Every structure is written in C-alpha cells, then in structure tokens.
Amino acid sequence: MAITRRKVSVIGGGFTGATTALMVAQKELADVVLVDIPDQEGPVQGKALDMLEATPVQGVDVSVVGTSDYALTKDSDVVVITAGIARKPGMSRDDLVHTNANIMKSVTEQVVKYSPNTHIIVLTNPADAMTYAVYKSSGLPKNRVIGQSGVLDTSRFRTFIAQELELSVEDVQGFVLGGHGDDMVPLIRYSSVGGVPLTKLLSQDRIDAIVERTRKGGGEIVSLLGNGSAYYAPAASLTQMVEAIIKDKKRLLPAIAYLEGEYGYEGVYVGVPTVLGGNGIEKIIELDLTDEERDQFATSVTSVQSVMNALPDEF
Numbered sequence: 001m002a003i004t005r006r007k008v009s010v011i012g013g014g015f016t017g018a019t020t021a022l023m024v025a026q027k028e029l030a031d032v033v034l035v036d037i038p039d040q041e042g043p044v045q046g047k048a049l050d051m052l053e054a055t056p057v058q059g060v061d062v063s064v065v066g067t068s069d070y071a072l073t074k075d076s077d078v079v080v081i082t083a084g085i086a087r088k089p090g091m092s093r094d095d096l097v098h099t100n101a102n103i104m105k106s107v108t109e110q111v112v113k114y115s116p117n118t119h120i121i122v123l124t125n126p127a128d129a130m131t132y133a134v135y136k137s138s139g140l141p142k143n144r145v146i147g148q149s150g151v152l153d154t155s156r157f158r159t160f161i162a163q164e165l166e167l168s169v170e171d172v173q174g175f176v177l178g179g180h181g182d183d184m185v186p187l188i189r190y191s192s193v194g195g196v197p198l199t200k201l202l203s204q205d206r207i208d209a210i211v212e213r214t215r216k217g218g219g220e221i222v223s224l225l226g227n228g229s230a231y232y233a234p235a236a237s238l239t240q241m242v243e244a245i246i247k248d249k250k251r252l253l254p255a256i257a258y259l260e261g262e263y264g265y266e267g268v269y270v271g272v273p274t275v276l277g278g279n280g281i282e283k284i285i286e287l288d289l290t291d292e293e294r295d296q297f298a299t300s301v302t303s304v305q306s307v308m309n310a311l312p313d314e315f
C-alpha cells in the first residue's frame with residue numbers, strides 16, 4: 001500500500017516563511033510547498049530548490065517546492081501563513097493591521113479553495129487580530145485556525161531566565177498569556193526551573209527585568225536588525241506547532257485561540273494555554289489567576305480588541 005506523505009504549505013517566502021520551510025523539511029515532518037506572490041516566483045523557487053539540494057546531506061526524504069500557484073498546496077495538512085509586511089524600527093505591530101488584513105483575506109481564500117479541511121497557523125502581525133481575520137475569511141472551525149505568539153514569547157522568557165541563572169534552557173518552564181504585544185503577561189507563578197519555583201531562584205527585581213525584556217523582545221530584535229524582524233525563533237516556534245499537529249502530539253503549548261467564554265471573554269482571539277494535537281486546538285486550559293494577573297490579562301485583551309475593531313468591515 002502506498003504511504004501518503006504529509007504536506008505543509010508555507011504562505012509567504014520571506015524571512016520567517018523560508019526559515020520555517022527549512023526547519024519543517026530538516027525535521028522530515030512533511031513535504032513542503034513555499035508560496036509567494038507571482039512577482040517573487042523566481043526567488044521562492046530558488047530558495048525551495050536550494051533547500052531541496054540540502055536534503056541528501058541531511059538525510060531527509062521530503063520534497064520542497066517554491067511557487068506562486070496555490071494549486072500545488074492542494075490537500076495540505078497544515079498551512080502556515082507568514083505573508084505580509086513586517087514592522088521597521090519605530091513602528092508597532094498594530095501599524096501593520098490594514099495592509100496585512102487585506103493580505104490575510106486574499107491568501108485565506110486561496111488556501112481553503114485547495115485545502116478545505118486544513119489547519120492554519122497564522123504568524124503575520126498583529127498576530128491576534130490576523131488570526132481572527134483568517135478565521136473569519138476561512139469558514140474553518142475555530143480549532144483549526146490557530147495563531148503563533150506564545151511559543152515564541154515563552155521561548156524568549158525561558159532564554160533570559162536560563163542566561164541569568166546559567167542553567168540549561170531545557171529545564172526552564174514558563175508561560176506567557178495574552179496578546180502578542182508589549183502588554184503580554186508572563187506568568188511568574190507558573191514558571192519554574194527543574195520544578196523549583198522561579199521566585200525561589202531569582203529576586204523580584206531580576207524577575208521584573210526579565211519580564212520587561214520579554215515584553216519588548218520583538219522590538220529588541222527589530223532595532224538590532226534595522227530592516228525587518230525576528231525569524232529564527234519565530235520559525236522554530238512555528239515548527240514546534242506544526243509538529244504537534246502533524247504528529248498528534250497533544251502538546252500543552254500557548255497559542256492564539258478563539259475564546260468563547262473561557263477566561264470570561266467572548267469572540268476574541270488571544271494567547272492562552274492550549275492542547276495542540278491532530279485536531280488543532282483540542283482544548284483550552286483555564287488557569288486560576290490572581291486579581292493582579294487577571295487585571296494584566298484584561299489590559300492585554302483590551303489592546304487586542306481595539307486592533308480587532310480597526311479591522312475592515314468585512315471581518
């Protein structure tokens with residue numbers, strides 16, 4: 001019997017899209033289709049061919065194709081959307097909302113035309129509102145439209161904790177709740193190193209400094225790069241989410257999920273702990289929050305709602 005290979009399509013063949021395609025291929029998770037606009041057909045074909053020519057060295061049997069033709073994405077198991085513009089120094093993610101919302105609509109229509117039962121993971125910023133825009137444009141159930149922010153934000157938080165304590169990143173656990181903006185909420189009470197609560201290992205001053213650096217983590221990279229935003233850690237985060245779905249791993253990961261009553265909110269996409277598996281977001285985990293945490297989460301949700309309200313009427 002023929003073995004059916006899995007297919008992952010990545011829309012947007014720029015920094016994050018190409019890096020994600022490479023990481024998905026390197027992990028041999030699926031055949032990869034990298035899609036960009038017709039104007040970028042040559043570059044995206046070149047990137048894909050270059051990745052394909054690395055597969056013998058890496059010992060992975062996957063195909064990697066670059067195209068502007070959505071027909072090649074037919075029957076994708078997972079589609080990752082990275083298409084759109086990135087911010088430059090001095091801009092906020094929310095400044096991208098109008099341009100990227102229009103791109104989400106046209107891209108999503110093409111995606112679901114060829115893969116009506118796929119899972120979509122949205123990276124494009126402002127990520128919470130763009131995930132909502134894709135959900136509205138796709139007609140897919142809410143569990144199949146997922147946004148990426150929490151894996152990346154938590155990874156930054158874990159990096160800074162491990163650096164500060166000079167301990168392995170592997171042992172650092174943490175959780176970041178809320179929107180992918182400067183008012184995201186790293187949850188200290190749920191953060192630990194090898195099971196030891198963070199508050200036993202670091203002073204409040206040091207924890208506050210790490211929380212602040214995490215919140216501004218995207219901006220720190222934007223300032224350093226000068227022309228574009230982060231892509232290695234975002235691509236690693238997307239790849240972890242793709243793997244959780246493709247392998248039905250049932251990982252407990254933070255993701256941008258559609259709330260319908262959870263945490264007391266209705267009709268908003270925002271970052272919360274989820275179970276990610278073969279059915280996309282299989283569950284939203286509701287944590288008990290202190291009054292202070294609930295207030296911080298409320299501030300973050302209000303910011304997301306104001307960006308959602310700025311979306312064009314069709315959403």
Ligand SMILES: NC(=O)c1ccc[n+]([C@@H]2O[C@H](COP(=O)([O-])OP(=O)(O)OC[C@H]3O[C@@H](n4cnc5c(N)ncnc54)[C@H](O)[C@@H]3O)[C@@H](O)[C@H]2O)c1
Nearest residue numbers: 012013014015016036037083084085086123124125127234
């Ligand atoms: N959520 C997150 O954590 C996170 C992290 C990193 C980047 N981002 C966001 O991801 C987006 C992409 O970032 P990047 O660094 O890859 O940008 P980039 O400019 O390198 O790549 C974007 C690509 O999208 C393509 N594109 C534009 N319109 C398209 C369309 N209609 N169809 C197909 N492709 C189209 C462009 O041609 C370009 O190749 C930005 O909005 C950025 O802010 C989000």
Ligand SMILES: O=C(O)C[C@H](O)C(=O)O
Nearest residue numbers: 087093125218219229230
């Ligand atoms: O900060 C950005 O604009 C890109 C991304 O959201 C990030 O957090 O790196």
